[in-house]
Amino acid sequence: MTSAARADNGPGAADAAPEPDRKTPGRPRSARADEAITEAMLDLLAEGLTFEALTIEAVAARAGVGKATIYRRWPNKESMLVDAIARLKGELPTVPGTSLRDDLVAVLRPVGTIRSTRAGQIMPCLVPELRRSPELQGVYHRAMEPRRELLRQVLRTWRDKGELRADLDIELAAVMLIGPLLAQNVLFWNPNLPREGLPERLVDGILAGIAAR
Structure with a gap:
Protein backbone atom coordinates (compact mmCIF):
# COMPACT_ATOMS: atom_id res chain seq x y z
CA MET A 1 0.00 0.00 0.00
CA ARG A 87 -24.93 20.80 7.43
CA LEU A 88 -25.89 21.00 3.78
CA LYS A 89 -29.53 20.31 4.57
CA GLY A 90 -29.59 22.78 7.46
CA GLU A 91 -31.82 22.65 10.51
CA LEU A 92 -34.91 20.47 10.52
CA PRO A 93 -37.97 22.48 9.45
CA THR A 94 -40.29 23.77 12.14
CA VAL A 95 -43.69 22.11 12.11
CA PRO A 96 -46.40 24.66 13.02
CA GLY A 97 -48.95 22.13 14.28
CA THR A 98 -51.82 24.25 12.97
CA SER A 99 -53.20 21.71 10.52
CA LEU A 100 -52.28 18.50 8.72
CA ARG A 101 -51.77 20.39 5.47
CA ASP A 102 -49.61 23.08 7.07
CA ASP A 103 -47.40 20.50 8.77
CA LEU A 104 -46.87 18.45 5.60
CA VAL A 105 -46.11 21.53 3.51
CA ALA A 106 -43.60 22.70 6.14
CA VAL A 107 -41.75 19.38 5.96
CA LEU A 108 -41.85 19.16 2.16
CA ARG A 109 -41.04 22.76 1.25
CA PRO A 110 -37.25 22.47 1.81
CA VAL A 111 -37.19 19.43 -0.49
CA GLY A 112 -39.17 21.34 -3.08
CA THR A 113 -36.59 24.12 -3.27
CA ILE A 114 -33.43 22.00 -3.34
CA ARG A 115 -32.64 22.55 -7.06
CA SER A 116 -31.84 26.20 -6.51
CA THR A 117 -29.57 25.56 -3.52
CA ARG A 118 -26.09 24.25 -2.91
CA ALA A 119 -27.64 20.90 -2.05
CA GLY A 120 -29.09 20.89 -5.55
CA GLN A 121 -25.54 21.01 -6.93
CA ILE A 122 -24.17 18.26 -4.73
CA MET A 123 -26.90 15.66 -4.24
CA PRO A 124 -27.30 14.74 -7.95
CA CYS A 125 -23.54 14.09 -8.08
CA LEU A 126 -23.87 11.58 -5.25
CA VAL A 127 -26.75 9.61 -6.79
CA PRO A 128 -24.64 7.38 -9.08
CA GLU A 129 -22.26 6.64 -6.22
CA LEU A 130 -25.14 5.81 -3.89
CA ARG A 131 -26.24 3.17 -6.37
CA ARG A 132 -22.76 1.63 -6.55
CA SER A 133 -21.80 1.74 -2.90
CA PRO A 134 -23.86 0.08 -0.13
CA GLU A 135 -21.52 1.75 2.37
CA LEU A 136 -22.28 5.20 0.99
CA GLN A 137 -25.99 4.34 0.96
CA GLY A 138 -25.69 3.67 4.68
CA VAL A 139 -24.00 7.05 5.18
CA TYR A 140 -26.78 8.79 3.24
CA HIS A 141 -29.53 7.00 5.17
CA ARG A 142 -28.00 7.95 8.52
CA ALA A 143 -27.89 11.57 7.43
CA MET A 144 -31.47 11.54 6.14
CA GLU A 145 -33.09 9.57 8.97
CA PRO A 146 -33.93 12.60 11.17
CA ARG A 147 -35.87 14.14 8.26
CA ARG A 148 -37.69 10.90 7.49
CA GLU A 149 -38.58 10.54 11.15
CA LEU A 150 -39.97 14.08 11.27
CA LEU A 151 -42.31 13.25 8.38
CA ARG A 152 -43.33 10.01 10.08
CA GLN A 153 -44.10 11.91 13.28
CA VAL A 154 -46.34 14.35 11.43
CA LEU A 155 -48.22 11.50 9.76
CA ARG A 156 -48.57 9.56 13.02
CA THR A 157 -49.74 12.62 14.95
CA TRP A 158 -52.50 13.50 12.50
CA ARG A 159 -53.47 9.87 12.02
CA ASP A 160 -53.95 9.56 15.79
CA LYS A 161 -56.07 12.74 15.71
CA GLY A 162 -58.34 11.12 13.14
CA GLU A 163 -57.29 13.33 10.22
CA LEU A 164 -55.71 10.44 8.29
CA ARG A 165 -56.93 6.94 7.56
CA ALA A 166 -56.50 4.64 10.54
CA ASP A 167 -54.98 1.95 8.30
CA LEU A 168 -52.48 4.37 6.74
CA ASP A 169 -49.12 2.83 5.81
CA ILE A 170 -46.81 5.51 7.22
CA GLU A 171 -43.72 4.46 5.28
CA LEU A 172 -45.59 4.29 1.98
CA ALA A 173 -47.27 7.65 2.57
CA ALA A 174 -43.87 9.23 3.29
CA VAL A 175 -42.49 7.91 -0.01
CA MET A 176 -45.58 9.13 -1.87
CA LEU A 177 -44.99 12.63 -0.52
CA ILE A 178 -41.22 12.88 -0.89
CA GLY A 179 -40.67 10.77 -4.02
CA PRO A 180 -42.15 13.18 -6.60
CA LEU A 181 -40.15 16.10 -5.20
CA LEU A 182 -36.91 14.15 -5.40
CA ALA A 183 -37.71 13.03 -8.95
CA GLN A 184 -38.26 16.62 -10.02
CA ASN A 185 -35.33 18.15 -8.20
CA VAL A 186 -32.68 15.49 -8.75
CA LEU A 187 -33.74 14.07 -12.12
CA PHE A 188 -35.85 16.99 -13.43
CA TRP A 189 -38.22 14.22 -14.55
CA ASN A 190 -40.97 16.43 -15.96
CA PRO A 191 -39.80 19.81 -17.33
CA ASN A 192 -43.43 20.79 -17.95
CA LEU A 193 -44.29 20.73 -14.25
CA PRO A 194 -43.80 24.17 -12.68
CA ARG A 195 -41.69 24.16 -9.53
CA GLU A 196 -43.54 27.06 -7.93
CA GLY A 197 -45.99 25.82 -5.30
CA LEU A 198 -45.18 22.17 -6.01
CA PRO A 199 -45.06 21.05 -2.34
CA GLU A 200 -48.49 22.58 -1.71
CA ARG A 201 -50.03 21.05 -4.84
CA LEU A 202 -48.48 17.68 -4.07
CA VAL A 203 -49.86 17.67 -0.52
CA ASP A 204 -53.32 18.66 -1.75
CA GLY A 205 -53.29 15.89 -4.36
CA ILE A 206 -52.10 13.12 -2.05
CA LEU A 207 -54.33 14.10 0.88
CA ALA A 208 -57.32 13.19 -1.26
CA GLY A 209 -56.18 9.59 -1.03
CA ILE A 210 -54.83 9.34 2.51
CA ALA A 211 -57.18 11.61 4.48
CA ALA A 212 -59.77 10.03 6.75
CA ARG A 213 -63.09 9.44 5.05
Whole structure:
Protein backbone atom coordinates (compact mmCIF):
# COMPACT_ATOMS: atom_id res chain seq x y z
CA MET A 1 0.00 0.00 0.00
CA THR A 2 1.33 3.42 -0.89
CA SER A 3 1.90 6.11 1.70
CA ALA A 4 -0.91 8.15 0.06
CA ALA A 5 -3.33 5.26 0.51
CA ARG A 6 -2.27 4.84 4.14
CA ALA A 7 -2.85 8.53 4.71
CA ASP A 8 -6.45 8.21 3.61
CA ASN A 9 -7.22 5.11 5.63
CA GLY A 10 -6.25 6.54 8.98
CA PRO A 11 -3.83 8.86 10.75
CA GLY A 12 -0.31 7.94 9.78
CA ALA A 13 2.95 8.38 11.60
CA ALA A 14 3.49 11.65 9.78
CA ASP A 15 0.40 13.05 11.48
CA ALA A 16 1.52 12.15 14.99
CA ALA A 17 3.35 15.43 15.62
CA PRO A 18 1.37 18.03 17.58
CA GLU A 19 -0.32 20.74 15.57
CA PRO A 20 -0.91 24.37 16.57
CA ASP A 21 -4.66 23.77 17.00
CA ARG A 22 -4.30 20.65 19.18
CA LYS A 23 -6.44 21.00 22.27
CA THR A 24 -5.50 20.09 25.80
CA PRO A 25 -7.47 17.18 27.35
CA GLY A 26 -11.02 18.16 28.19
CA ARG A 27 -11.00 21.34 26.13
CA PRO A 28 -13.81 21.56 23.52
CA ARG A 29 -12.75 21.16 19.92
CA SER A 30 -12.85 24.19 17.66
CA ALA A 31 -16.26 24.78 16.08
CA ARG A 32 -14.54 27.00 13.53
CA ALA A 33 -12.29 24.13 12.44
CA ASP A 34 -15.33 21.81 12.20
CA GLU A 35 -17.07 24.32 9.97
CA ALA A 36 -14.00 24.86 7.78
CA ILE A 37 -13.58 21.11 7.27
CA THR A 38 -17.21 20.36 6.39
CA GLU A 39 -17.38 23.42 4.13
CA ALA A 40 -14.20 22.28 2.36
CA MET A 41 -15.72 18.86 1.75
CA LEU A 42 -18.92 20.37 0.39
CA ASP A 43 -16.98 22.78 -1.84
CA LEU A 44 -15.03 19.91 -3.41
CA LEU A 45 -18.20 17.91 -4.03
CA ALA A 46 -19.99 20.95 -5.47
CA GLU A 47 -17.07 21.43 -7.87
CA GLY A 48 -17.71 17.97 -9.28
CA LEU A 49 -15.21 15.82 -7.39
CA THR A 50 -16.71 12.37 -6.85
CA PHE A 51 -16.93 10.99 -3.35
CA GLU A 52 -14.78 8.06 -4.41
CA ALA A 53 -12.01 10.42 -5.56
CA LEU A 54 -12.35 12.67 -2.53
CA THR A 55 -9.47 12.27 -0.06
CA ILE A 56 -8.86 13.39 3.48
CA GLU A 57 -5.72 15.06 2.20
CA ALA A 58 -7.69 17.13 -0.32
CA VAL A 59 -10.22 18.20 2.31
CA ALA A 60 -7.43 19.13 4.75
CA ALA A 61 -5.64 21.19 2.09
CA ARG A 62 -8.83 23.06 1.16
CA ALA A 63 -9.72 23.68 4.81
CA GLY A 64 -6.20 24.79 5.71
CA VAL A 65 -5.75 22.19 8.46
CA GLY A 66 -3.62 19.10 8.94
CA LYS A 67 -4.98 15.60 8.40
CA ALA A 68 -4.58 14.89 12.12
CA THR A 69 -7.06 17.70 12.82
CA ILE A 70 -9.63 15.86 10.71
CA TYR A 71 -8.89 12.44 12.19
CA ARG A 72 -9.38 13.76 15.73
CA ARG A 73 -12.95 14.59 14.69
CA TRP A 74 -13.90 11.86 12.21
CA PRO A 75 -12.45 8.35 11.72
CA ASN A 76 -12.97 8.40 7.93
CA LYS A 77 -14.50 10.36 5.08
CA GLU A 78 -17.79 8.44 5.32
CA SER A 79 -18.42 9.74 8.84
CA MET A 80 -17.46 13.22 7.62
CA LEU A 81 -20.10 12.98 4.90
CA VAL A 82 -22.87 12.34 7.45
CA ASP A 83 -22.09 15.65 9.17
CA ALA A 84 -21.51 17.42 5.85
CA ILE A 85 -24.92 16.37 4.49
CA ALA A 86 -26.59 17.40 7.74
CA ARG A 87 -24.93 20.80 7.43
CA LEU A 88 -25.89 21.00 3.78
CA LYS A 89 -29.53 20.31 4.57
CA GLY A 90 -29.59 22.78 7.46
CA GLU A 91 -31.82 22.65 10.51
CA LEU A 92 -34.91 20.47 10.52
CA PRO A 93 -37.97 22.48 9.45
CA THR A 94 -40.29 23.77 12.14
CA VAL A 95 -43.69 22.11 12.11
CA PRO A 96 -46.40 24.66 13.02
CA GLY A 97 -48.95 22.13 14.28
CA THR A 98 -51.82 24.25 12.97
CA SER A 99 -53.20 21.71 10.52
CA LEU A 100 -52.28 18.50 8.72
CA ARG A 101 -51.77 20.39 5.47
CA ASP A 102 -49.61 23.08 7.07
CA ASP A 103 -47.40 20.50 8.77
CA LEU A 104 -46.87 18.45 5.60
CA VAL A 105 -46.11 21.53 3.51
CA ALA A 106 -43.60 22.70 6.14
CA VAL A 107 -41.75 19.38 5.96
CA LEU A 108 -41.85 19.16 2.16
CA ARG A 109 -41.04 22.76 1.25
CA PRO A 110 -37.25 22.47 1.81
CA VAL A 111 -37.19 19.43 -0.49
CA GLY A 112 -39.17 21.34 -3.08
CA THR A 113 -36.59 24.12 -3.27
CA ILE A 114 -33.43 22.00 -3.34
CA ARG A 115 -32.64 22.55 -7.06
CA SER A 116 -31.84 26.20 -6.51
CA THR A 117 -29.57 25.56 -3.52
CA ARG A 118 -26.09 24.25 -2.91
CA ALA A 119 -27.64 20.90 -2.05
CA GLY A 120 -29.09 20.89 -5.55
CA GLN A 121 -25.54 21.01 -6.93
CA ILE A 122 -24.17 18.26 -4.73
CA MET A 123 -26.90 15.66 -4.24
CA PRO A 124 -27.30 14.74 -7.95
CA CYS A 125 -23.54 14.09 -8.08
CA LEU A 126 -23.87 11.58 -5.25
CA VAL A 127 -26.75 9.61 -6.79
CA PRO A 128 -24.64 7.38 -9.08
CA GLU A 129 -22.26 6.64 -6.22
CA LEU A 130 -25.14 5.81 -3.89
CA ARG A 131 -26.24 3.17 -6.37
CA ARG A 132 -22.76 1.63 -6.55
CA SER A 133 -21.80 1.74 -2.90
CA PRO A 134 -23.86 0.08 -0.13
CA GLU A 135 -21.52 1.75 2.37
CA LEU A 136 -22.28 5.20 0.99
CA GLN A 137 -25.99 4.34 0.96
CA GLY A 138 -25.69 3.67 4.68
CA VAL A 139 -24.00 7.05 5.18
CA TYR A 140 -26.78 8.79 3.24
CA HIS A 141 -29.53 7.00 5.17
CA ARG A 142 -28.00 7.95 8.52
CA ALA A 143 -27.89 11.57 7.43
CA MET A 144 -31.47 11.54 6.14
CA GLU A 145 -33.09 9.57 8.97
CA PRO A 146 -33.93 12.60 11.17
CA ARG A 147 -35.87 14.14 8.26
CA ARG A 148 -37.69 10.90 7.49
CA GLU A 149 -38.58 10.54 11.15
CA LEU A 150 -39.97 14.08 11.27
CA LEU A 151 -42.31 13.25 8.38
CA ARG A 152 -43.33 10.01 10.08
CA GLN A 153 -44.10 11.91 13.28
CA VAL A 154 -46.34 14.35 11.43
CA LEU A 155 -48.22 11.50 9.76
CA ARG A 156 -48.57 9.56 13.02
CA THR A 157 -49.74 12.62 14.95
CA TRP A 158 -52.50 13.50 12.50
CA ARG A 159 -53.47 9.87 12.02
CA ASP A 160 -53.95 9.56 15.79
CA LYS A 161 -56.07 12.74 15.71
CA GLY A 162 -58.34 11.12 13.14
CA GLU A 163 -57.29 13.33 10.22
CA LEU A 164 -55.71 10.44 8.29
CA ARG A 165 -56.93 6.94 7.56
CA ALA A 166 -56.50 4.64 10.54
CA ASP A 167 -54.98 1.95 8.30
CA LEU A 168 -52.48 4.37 6.74
CA ASP A 169 -49.12 2.83 5.81
CA ILE A 170 -46.81 5.51 7.22
CA GLU A 171 -43.72 4.46 5.28
CA LEU A 172 -45.59 4.29 1.98
CA ALA A 173 -47.27 7.65 2.57
CA ALA A 174 -43.87 9.23 3.29
CA VAL A 175 -42.49 7.91 -0.01
CA MET A 176 -45.58 9.13 -1.87
CA LEU A 177 -44.99 12.63 -0.52
CA ILE A 178 -41.22 12.88 -0.89
CA GLY A 179 -40.67 10.77 -4.02
CA PRO A 180 -42.15 13.18 -6.60
CA LEU A 181 -40.15 16.10 -5.20
CA LEU A 182 -36.91 14.15 -5.40
CA ALA A 183 -37.71 13.03 -8.95
CA GLN A 184 -38.26 16.62 -10.02
CA ASN A 185 -35.33 18.15 -8.20
CA VAL A 186 -32.68 15.49 -8.75
CA LEU A 187 -33.74 14.07 -12.12
CA PHE A 188 -35.85 16.99 -13.43
CA TRP A 189 -38.22 14.22 -14.55
CA ASN A 190 -40.97 16.43 -15.96
CA PRO A 191 -39.80 19.81 -17.33
CA ASN A 192 -43.43 20.79 -17.95
CA LEU A 193 -44.29 20.73 -14.25
CA PRO A 194 -43.80 24.17 -12.68
CA ARG A 195 -41.69 24.16 -9.53
CA GLU A 196 -43.54 27.06 -7.93
CA GLY A 197 -45.99 25.82 -5.30
CA LEU A 198 -45.18 22.17 -6.01
CA PRO A 199 -45.06 21.05 -2.34
CA GLU A 200 -48.49 22.58 -1.71
CA ARG A 201 -50.03 21.05 -4.84
CA LEU A 202 -48.48 17.68 -4.07
CA VAL A 203 -49.86 17.67 -0.52
CA ASP A 204 -53.32 18.66 -1.75
CA GLY A 205 -53.29 15.89 -4.36
CA ILE A 206 -52.10 13.12 -2.05
CA LEU A 207 -54.33 14.10 0.88
CA ALA A 208 -57.32 13.19 -1.26
CA GLY A 209 -56.18 9.59 -1.03
CA ILE A 210 -54.83 9.34 2.51
CA ALA A 211 -57.18 11.61 4.48
CA ALA A 212 -59.77 10.03 6.75
CA ARG A 213 -63.09 9.44 5.05
